[in-house]
Amino acid sequence: MQVLMREDFDTLIEKLQGADYEVIGPRIREGAIVLDTVDSAGDLPAGWTDEQEGGRYTLHKTDSPSLFHYTVGPASLKSFLYPSKSLLCRVYGGHNDFDVEEPEIEAPRRAFVGVRACELHAMAIQDHVFAGGRHPDPVYTARRNNIFLVAVNCSKAGNTCFCASMGTGPEATAHYDLALTEVVEDGTHYFLIDAGTKAGRSMLDELPLRPARAAEEEAGAAVVRNAAESMGRSMDTEGIEDVFFENLESPLWQEVAERCLTCANCTMACPTCFCSTVEDISTIDNDMAERWRVWDSCFTTNFSYVFGGAIRKASSSRYRHWITHKLAAWQEQFGTPGCVGCGRCITWCPVGIDITEEAAVLRRQREARQGEARYGAGTRTAY
Amino acid sequence: MHTPRKPKLAVWKFASCDGCQLSLLDCEDELLAVANTVSIAYFPEATRAVVDGPYDISLVEGSISTGEDAERIQMIRDESNLLITIGACATSGGIQGLRNFANVDQYISTVYAHPEYIHTLRNVSPISQHVFVDYEVRGCPINKYHLVEVLAAHLAGRRPNIPSYSVCVECKRRGTSCVMVAHGTPCMGPVTQAGCGAICPAYNRGCYGCYGPSEEPNTQALSAWWTKLGVEDADIARSYRSYNALSGVFRREGSRYAKKAAAGATNEERPQ
Numbered sequence A: 001m002q003v004l005m006r007e008d009f010d011t012l013i014e015k016l017q018g019a020d021y022e023v024i025g026p027r028i029r030e031g032a033i034v035l036d037t038v039d040s041a042g043d044l045p046a047g048w049t050d051e052q053e054g055g056r057y058t059l060h061k062t063d064s065p066s067l068f069h070y071t072v073g074p075a076s077l078k079s080f081l082y083p084s085k086s087l088l089c090r091v092y093g094g095h096n097d098f099d100v101e102e103p104e105i106e107a108p109r110r111a112f113v114g115v116r117a118c119e120l121h122a123m124a125i126q127d128h129v130f131a132g133g134r135h136p137d138p139v140y141t142a143r144r145n146n147i148f149l150v151a152v153n154c155s156k157a158g159n160t161c162f163c164a165s166m167g168t169g170p171e172a173t174a175h176y177d178l179a180l181t182e183v184v185e186d187g188t189h190y191f192l193i194d195a196g197t198k199a200g201r202s203m204l205d206e207l208p209l210r211p212a213r214a215a216e217e218e219a220g221a222a223v224v225r226n227a228a229e230s231m232g233r234s235m236d237t238e239g240i241e242d243v244f245f246e247n248l249e250s251p252l253w254q255e256v257a258e259r260c261l262t263c264a265n266c267t268m269a270c271p272t273c274f275c276s277t278v279e280d281i282s283t284i285d286n287d288m289a290e291r292w293r294v295w296d297s298c299f300t301t302n303f304s305y306v307f308g309g310a311i312r313k314a315s316s317s318r319y320r321h322w323i324t325h326k327l328a329a330w331q332e333q334f335g336t337p338g339c340v341g342c343g344r345c346i347t348w349c350p351v352g353i354d355i356t357e358e359a360a361v362l363r364r365q366r367e368a369r370q371g372e373a374r375y376g377a378g379t380r381t382a383y
Numbered sequence B: 001m002h003t004p005r006k007p008k009l010a011v012w013k014f015a016s017c018d019g020c021q022l023s024l025l026d027c028e029d030e031l032l033a034v035a036n037t038v039s040i041a042y043f044p045e046a047t048r049a050v051v052d053g054p055y056d057i058s059l060v061e062g063s064i065s066t067g068e069d070a071e072r073i074q075m076i077r078d079e080s081n082l083l084i085t086i087g088a089c090a091t092s093g094g095i096q097g098l099r100n101f102a103n104v105d106q107y108i109s110t111v112y113a114h115p116e117y118i119h120t121l122r123n124v125s126p127i128s129q130h131v132f133v134d135y136e137v138r139g140c141p142i143n144k145y146h147l148v149e150v151l152a153a154h155l156a157g158r159r160p161n162i163p164s165y166s167v168c169v170e171c172k173r174r175g176t177s178c179v180m181v182a183h184g185t186p187c188m189g190p191v192t193q194a195g196c197g198a199i200c201p202a203y204n205r206g207c208y209g210c211y212g213p214s215e216e217p218n219t220q221a222l223s224a225w226w227t228k229l230g231v232e233d234a235d236i237a238r239s240y241r242s243y244n245a246l247s248g249v250f251r252r253e254g255s256r257y258a259k260k261a262a263a264g265a266t267n268e269e270r271p272q
């Protein structure tokens, strides 16, 4: 482990720019920390911290000089690697005589600074979905191959975070080029820095670093421990597939449907949700048509439309589908859960519907039923 | 080669501000293509030439507010193969629909020097309450691209690519941080049909609901959350009672909260 002093942080950004990367990092825009171009460390939200709750996000300024003392905002790597709209092709000409033009895929060289552990895990899940099979997605893979990732271990966990119980954080353990731990103590401000790839190691060679002392390494470990211990929420994943598959007719679905707006914010904000739809448009004189891929959501009616109508008409069936896919069916489909515990779907749900709370209710319902089967109906618990 | 006859297009106006039909003229880039593809048979805002019906496509703007209107829309339906309503007035009554919640005679006597000259219906109504409507283009005003899209789709024999989901989908696609979550600003986006590209949240305002109810509007859940945000019952009622005050769920939710406000009910749900 080596040490990068805070006053040398700009060197990291300059070296990344020198390597021809557009540097993207956390920045404050309209009251939230989003991902945007960063020219220097001065653009980072120094001293700012966030507070998150179901349906609520607020920023506060503190006296701390720390650059990364907050958790994830609404934006994620997803919108950079898998853009919300991409043109698939353009068709010119008439009925029997036409040309198809495939647009060149834009894959800018980008370095992301301040990427969290949950985010890296979410990206790995999307890697599997988009690039893992026999037909890798050309847009995703081109963009994915052109990025450099500078992770930051979380120094605090948000109130809606539950990565510790999903095994995806708060410490970055894989998928990064460089990983940082920010330490602010006794008037010193430095970063423990470590490389995860060859590209990361050659970047280390260019930075003004010194080996870390044992006390500094311990201070870094304490930062991450503190985040793990301040996790606002948790998810019990033990036997979670049964919890869902044995609750397909739970009364909970109707109860959630009364609160759910079917607005799709949860899926749009989720860094692993990958659904899209294909839209065709044509000009009025019919001499040109375009085919677009746009983000879609299982909360829309058309998502489950087949000939004759939508399969999931009721919002209860949409919520059931979403959470069951995220936490149970994904495992069977892709070998991991579809959730990394980042808490975005909780914070950015406009009415604060909470995936951890609904999963816990389902677990209690199942346990109550099991209790009943074992000891007779007299043990019925109210839920 | 056989050139098909150009479809005849007519544009009609009822109680409205003209903004929606003007968006047709506002289609600078597409206007020429539109003119090449359809023959504009009746469009008083654009041309004095009048070609008699029947018409292949009629675009109808505005709502029905007089007895004369109610007769004229029947004539238009009879003369039109396809009738498309454009804008909030035509599809749901529009802002003038607010008068349905008040006493029209009282307004007339306050506003006009000679109330006896004014002949108006007690209630404003959307076009669909009078005749069969083939397609509705929502918005106040409409998105001009939707208008071109509906015509293009019809001429190509395909389904128009116009969303029915919530504004939130467009809001997140464009990367706006939610104003309701991040600022506590009440926003109609979750119950409003997309189509504008989520302009208002992108400029730090809550959505005003111009496009009317989305496909599954859970207005009760939204209002309950607004109450938690500290919005007064009367203001909740006002939010539903704007451009689309008369449309289905907005009308019901607006009335529910207007009653609550009138009864001075507290923030708690009253017993049925």
Ligand code: SF4
Binding pocket: A266, A269, A270, A271, A272, A273, A326, A338, A339, A340, A341, A342, A343, A344, A345, A346, A355
């Ligand atoms: S389901 Fe929710 S908590 Fe899990 S990864 Fe998606 S947004 Fe994050």
Ligand code: SF4
Binding pocket: A071, A072, A116, A117, A118, A119, A154, A156, A157, A158, A161, A162, A163, A164, A168, A169, A170, A171, A227, A340, A341, A342, A343
């Ligand atoms: S979920 Fe974990 S890794 Fe993600 S922001 Fe929260 S604490 Fe950090």
Ligand code: SF4
Binding pocket: A259, A260, A261, A262, A263, A264, A265, A266, A267, A299, A348, A349, A350, A351, A352, A353
């Ligand atoms: S759970 Fe929340 S964010 Fe998701 S669709 Fe329902 S109301 Fe919207």
Ligand code: SF4
Binding pocket: A263, A265, A350, B167, B168, B169, B171, B172, B176, B177, B178, B179, B180, B181, B187, B188, B189, B190, B198, B201, B206, B207
């Ligand atoms: S700002 Fe409004 S439209 Fe945008 S996501 Fe939030 S509630 Fe939906």
